[in-house]
Amino acid sequence: MAKNRTGRVGEEIKKELSVMIQRELKDPRIGFVTVTGVDVTSDLSQAKVYLSVFGDEEQKKDTLKALDKATGFLRTEIGKRIRLRHTPELIFKIDESIAYGSRIEKLLDEISEEGEN
Structure with missing residues (x-):
């Protein structure tokens, strides 16, 4: 039962x-950021938010820094919108x-081309 709630x-x-x-x-x-997934602990104290960021490594670092700065705002807004007693x-x-999958x-495409030749 608790797993259903954390998933929701x-x-x-x-x-x-x-x-x-x-x-x-x-x-x-x-x-350009896409939220790919959120893992919430069973006691709803923490939420790991997985992000896909379009760009190079420096853009990814800058995006993470900016989101870390905005964590308080984001957490407050989530608490208001979802109406949880304790916001994770x-x-x-x-x-x-995504990058790993495309690699x-x-x-695999290179291997199949070599097999055809």
Whole structure:
């Protein structure tokens, strides 16, 4: 039963964060960001937010710094919108799975081209 609740809370946080990052944060350091997932602990004390950032490593670092600065605002807004008694602490992490997947796909394409030749 508790797993269902953490999953639902994680999805709500993901949805709200996506909207807030795209529309409400005005920091120029934040580039093109997609919230790929949110893992919430079972006691709802922490939420790891996984982000996919379009750009090079420096843009990713700048985006993380800007989001860390805006954590208080984001957490307050999530508390208002989702109406939880205790709003989870937000921990932002870069999700490399999309880049990793595209690299694997590129390698597989190269192998298949070599096999045809």
